[in-house]
Amino acid sequence: MSGLRRLIASALMDLCAAVLPTVKDEWLRAMRAEAAHIGDQHAMGFAAGCLLACFKERLRYMSNIPAAARYGMVAVMVLCAVFAARSAMHMRGEQGLTAAIFGGVAASYALAAVWSVLKGGRGLIEAALILLALNLAAAVWLFSGNATEISAFNGQLISAVAFEGVVIWVVVLGFSFLFARIPRLPARPNNSRTNQDEPTFG
Amino acid sequence: MPRRPHSSLQAAKLFAALAARPHAWQHGYDLLRQTGLASGTLYPLLMRLHEAGYLRARWEEPVMPARAPRHSYRLTASGAAFARALLAGREMHSRHGLREKLA
Secondary structure, three states: OHHHHHHHHHHHHHHHHHHOOHHHHHHHHHHHHHHHHOOHHHHHHHHHHHHHHHHHHHHHHOOOHHHHHHHHHHHHHHHHHHHHHHHHHHHOOOOHHHHHHHHHHHHHHHHHHHHHHHHHHHHHHHHHHHHHHHHHHHHHHHHOOOOOOOOHHHHHHHHHHHHHHHHHHHHHHHHHHHHHOOOOOOOOOOOOOOOOOOOOOO | OOOOOOOOHHHHHHHHHHHHOOOOOEEHHHHHHHHOOOHHHHHHHHHHHHHOOOEEEEEEOOOOOOOOOEEEEEEOHHHHHHHHHHHHHHHHHHHHHHHHHHO
16 A cells, blocks of 8 residues: 555656746755655655645746736627627617617626726636626526516526626636736746755765 | 735744754755645745745755655745744734733
8 A cells, every 4th residue: 555655656746747847846856855755654645735836836937827818808808798799789679678688798798808907817806706796696586486577588598698607707717816826926036046055965 | 915925824834943943954844744734835935935035955965764865944044034023023913912802
């Protein structure tokens, strides 16, 4: 059993090597050396933690991702807003309620996009939270049986928009939280201090 | 107000462990046991403190039963000063909180 644990620990440390940025090779060697020193019983947990540490470091080095992801999401919101607004324009007149639904969707996406641009990552999280709550409320309202006065078509439309909205905003929120946790790094992380004034062995 | 960098509870535990033996070189596993942190928390912290210049790292020749060189760490002068300030601040904060609770 201990051999199996050691084998898994070794495989996890190999994964670390694939994940950790190459500028951190010194730290990879440090973790490997420590994992080799630890008893078989604890080596697997230690190696799993090291893998988590390597993912954290990798995310730190992806410092251009948060802004790119935010603007990517804003671009998608703008496209959704334009699409919904065009649908609303086509339906106004003969299908007033349907047009209003599309108009509301367009307005919500447009407001979320503007808020995200103005307020940054935090704005994106706020917009996603508010719209997620609205979409959930719409879904609950539909299922509560209070929506009897609207036609079957509009009921299905609202239900589709609400569920699609829940999925979209949960995804946006997940990404926003993930990226909001990444601190900005200095332009060139300095790893040269290791062994700066100490002899190197091995 | 933005939080001061390297002032989390985990960082304070690490600073306390390193500051307790300021002249000793300590290994990662020793620090894990002293602080109770997981390796997934400890190593990113060590890397950040090293980047900030608060920590020195070196390779040590193996001492039995170790068979390979190990990385060891200790605070720099600026790291020791930061640790003193951080730990004193946390102690004052906890005393203040206790006094408020008692009042």
